[in-house]
Amino acid sequence: MTDITAPGVRRFGRVNWLGLYTLCEREVRRFVNVWTQTLAAPLVTAGLFLAVFSLALGPARGEVMGVPFIEFIAPGILMMTVIQNSFANTSSSLVISKIQGNIVDTLMPPLSPLELVLGYVVGGILRGVVVAAVLLVALWAVLGIGVEKPLWAALFVFLGAAFLGVLGVMAAIFADKFDQMAAITNFVITPLAFLSGTFYSISALPPAMQTISQFNPVFYLIDGMRHGAIGQSDASPVLGAVVVTLSTLVAGTLCWYWFRIGYRLKP
Numbered sequence: 001m002t003d004i005t006a007p008g009v010r011r012f013g014r015v016n017w018l019g020l021y022t023l024c025e026r027e028v029r030r031f032v033n034v035w036t037q038t039l040a041a042p043l044v045t046a047g048l049f050l051a052v053f054s055l056a057l058g059p060a061r062g063e064v065m066g067v068p069f070i071e072f073i074a075p076g077i078l079m080m081t082v083i084q085n086s087f088a089n090t091s092s093s094l095v096i097s098k099i100q101g102n103i104v105d106t107l108m109p110p111l112s113p114l115e116l117v118l119g120y121v122v123g124g125i126l127r128g129v130v131v132a133a134v135l136l137v138a139l140w141a142v143l144g145i146g147v148e149k150p151l152w153a154a155l156f157v158f159l160g161a162a163f164l165g166v167l168g169v170m171a172a173i174f175a176d177k178f179d180q181m182a183a184i185t186n187f188v189i190t191p192l193a194f195l196s197g198t199f200y201s202i203s204a205l206p207p208a209m210q211t212i213s214q215f216n217p218v219f220y221l222i223d224g225m226r227h228g229a230i231g232q233s234d235a236s237p238v239l240g241a242v243v244v245t246l247s248t249l250v251a252g253t254l255c256w257y258w259f260r261i262g263y264r265l266k267p
Contacts, residue, residue, distance in 0.1 A: 011110065015115070016110055016111055016112070016115055019109055019110060019111045019115060020111065020115045020118060020119055023106070023111065023115070023116070023119030023120070024118075024119050024122045024123060026119075026123075027089065027090075027093060027119060027120060027122065027123025027124075027126075028122075028123055028126055028127075030089070030093060030123065031089055031123070031127045038085065038089070038127060038131075039127075039130060039131060039134060042081045042084075042085055042131050042134075042135070043131075043134055043135060043138060045081065046077050046078065046081045046135055046138075047138070049073075049077050050070065050073070050074060050077060050143075053069070053070070053073055053199065054069075054070045064200075064201060065201060065226075065230065065232040066232060067230050067232070070143065070145075071143075071145055071229075071230060072201075072226070072230070073198065073199055074139055074143070074145050074229065075153075075222070075225045075226040075228070075229035075230065076197065076198035076199065076222045076225070076226060077198065078132060078135050078136070078139070078225060078229075079156065079157070079160055079198075079221050079222050079225040080193045080194075080198050080222070081131055081132075081135060082128040082129075082131055082132045082157055082160050082161055082164075083128070083160045083161070083163070083164040083189075083193060083218065083221065084164075084189070084193065085124075085127050085128055085131045086124040086125065086127060086128035086160070086161040086162075086164040086165045086168065087124070087164040087165070087167055087168040087171075087185070087189055088168065088185075089123055089124040089127045089128075089165065089168065090120045090121060090123065090124040090165045090166075090168030090169045090172065091168035091169070091171050091172040091175075091181060091184075091185075092168075092172075092181075093120060093123065093172075094120060094168075094169060094172035094173065095171075095172040095175050095178070095181050098172070098175075098176065098264075098265070099176075099177065099178065103265060107262075107265065107266070113256045113257075113259035113260040114256055116259050117166070117169060117252060117255045117256050117259060120165070120168075120169050121162060121165040121166055121169065121252070122165075123165075124161060124162075124164065124165025124168055125158065125161040125162050125165055126161075127161070128157065128160065128161025128164070128165070129157060129158065129161060132157045132161075145229070146229075147228060147229050148228070148229060148230055148231040149227065149228045149229075149231060150228065151228075152224065152227055152228035152237055153225060153228025153229055154228070155224070155228075155241060156221055156224035156225045156227075156228060156237075156240070156241070156244075157225065159221065159224075159241065159244045159245065159248065160221040160225070160244070162248050163217060163221070163244055163247060163248045163251070164189075166248055166251040166252045166255055167189070167251055169255045170251055170254060170255055170258075171184045171185075171188075171189075173255065173258050173259075173263060173264050173265060174264060176264065192216060192218045193218055195213070195216070196213065196216050196218040196219040196221070196222045197213065197219050197222050197223060197226075197234065198222050201234055202214075202219065202234050203234055214235070217243055217244050217247040219235075220235060220239070220240030220241075220243050220244050221240070221244060223235050223237075223240055224237045224240040224241065224244075227240075
């Protein structure tokens, strides 16, 4: 029989399920309690993007990949909204805890580094999935835009929320002030989202820019979501899923290591 008092043996077993569930619940309650900001606002922002591009370019732009321009950009705007909200959920939670000095309340409980990473990321994933579901219903109700391959669409929504959730944890660990967090959002996350084929097909870019775009994991998220929605894409969805999964694992491993050594977390 295992001696739970022995050094290195966890009282709660290999996984502290109760602690992990509690952290996940806290992260979910954070965005549910302010649903007008976290759920309703993204719907309005996405609607404005679609309205502006539809009125300004829609009639004159013609078809892209065999579908009307508004149907072409809708999946990209949906994915862009998902990843921005997933990133915001994890990054804001952790960086606020650091700045307010109550990060110790999260680090002191008997949670392993992996459980801490998962707890934060699960909250970001759920926020991204809920935002995606709301937007899909709105797109279907207002514009009649459906999903041609729902399994692919669901997979890339999950991968996008997970990847940007992990990046949000990385950014929050590195940032010590709100302006540092804002700089990461404005100069890294936003360009990755806007320069990833959200509003255009990368086949229209010069060869050099096409090559650069293929090193951007967010491109595969946008492209994969477009494949799920309209059945067309610039790259193989299988390749996209593999690239994003590997990128998430690499970033998640770095987050795990930073939690393990207390990098920029312990006062």
